[in-house]
Amino acid sequence: MRSEHPVIVRKVLAVFRALARGFFRLDVRGLEHIPAHGGALIAGNHPSVLDGILLLLLVERPVRFLVAEDMYNHHFLRPLFRLMGAIPVYRTRESNGDALRAAVEALEGGQVIGIFPESTTAYEGTLPQVRRGVALLALKTGVPVVPLSIRGTAESFPSGAAAPAPGVVRFQFYAPIRYVRMAVDPIPEPVVSTALTDIHGELLQRLAETPRVIKGEATAWSGMKRAQAALCGVIVVPLARMLTATANPSLDPVRLRAALGRLS
Secondary structure, eight states: OOSSOOHHHHHHHHHHHHHHHHHSEEEEEOGGGSOSSSOEEEEEOOOSTHHHHHHHHHOSSOEEEEEEHHHHTOTTTHHHHHHTTOEEEOSSHHHHHHHHHHHHHHHHTTOEEEEOTTSSOOOTTTOOOOOTHHHHHHHHHOOOEEEEEEESHHHHSOTTOSSOOOOEEEEEEOOOBOOOOOOSSSOOHHHHHHHHHHHHHHHHHHHHHSOOOOTTGGGGOOHHHHHHHHHHHHHHHHHHHHHHHHSSTTOOHHHHHHHHHTTO
C-alpha cells in the first residue's frame, strides 16, 4: 500500500471531494492532528454509512478501513474495498487474528488505519461501547490514536433512508493519544481493559465537546449553496442509492438490477 494515492485515484477522489463539499455543508476541523508521516489510528463514532466515505475523502493520506466480512465479500463492493486496501474483519476469533495482524503490519509500515470501534452504526450521541480491537492495535504498535467526533451524518443519511439529504456535517479531529508499545504477546488482559476504558472515555469526552447539528441549521444556506447541493445531488443521490441497495449481502438479483437500472 502506497504512502499516497496513485495519481488516478487522487483525481477521482478530488472529484468526489468536490461533490461532497457541494452537496453537504462540511465543517471539518483538526486535520492537523493527523500525522503527515508514519502510522496512525483514526478512531471515531459511527452514526451513518456516510462516515467512512467522507473520512476517505477528507483525509489527504490514504486511509485503510477495517470492514465487516459480509460487506467486504459482497460481489459488487469487494473490488472497491480491495482497491482501497480495506482489511476484512471476520466473526470467528481465529480469522480475526488475521485481520489484527494485517492491521498491525499496516500501522508498523507507516500507514493510516480508520476504525469505528463500535463495530456498527449507532446513534451519534451515545457511543455505547467500543470493541477491544482498537486498544489492541494501539498497544501492539504504539502509534498515535487520533480521536474523531462525527455529527450530522445520521441526520443527512439515517439508517433505512434510500439516499442522503443535503445537510450540515461536522468532522472534528482531536489531539492524538499515545500508548507505550507492548512487546509481550499476548498483552495482559488488565492492560487491554485499561486502555479500552481510556479510549472509550476519550471518545465520549470529545464527542460531548463537538457541537451537535441543530435541526434546521441548513435552512440558513445561501441560494448559491442550495444550487450547489441540487446540482451535486444529481450524481450523489443515485450513487448513494446504489450503495444502499448493494450494502446488504443478501440482496436478491432482481432488486439489485432494479437499483442499478435507476442509475441509467
